[in-house]
Amino acid sequence: AMNIFAAKDIQLGSVKSAIRLLTNKTFIASAKQQLALESKKSVIADATTNLDVTANQIDASAKQDLTLKAGRSHRSVIQSDINLKADNNLTITAPAGSQLIQ
Secondary structure, three states: OEEEEEOOEEEEEEOOOOEEEEEOOOEEEEEOOEEEEEEOOEEEEEEOOEEEEEOOEEEEEEOOEEEEEEOOEEEOOOOOOOOOOOOOOOOOOOOOOOOOOO
């Protein structure tokens, strides 16, 4: 498992290359205030089983590709707004039996 915790902010950045966060089991990123992933190229968070990201404010941005992938479950809990924006294509896929709840 990969666990990243902060009392206040977590910021991971890359100017020239990609950010890759990979694990064979569970990926957990948790911050009390802000969690930011920024890259000029691509941001990849990949977990074989569970992907769980929690913070008051979560910013994930990339100039090229942004991938959040989990083999078993990805849980996002938003208290107010979620905004998804893409200059070209935006795709959300879920296997049969999965739910997107509003």
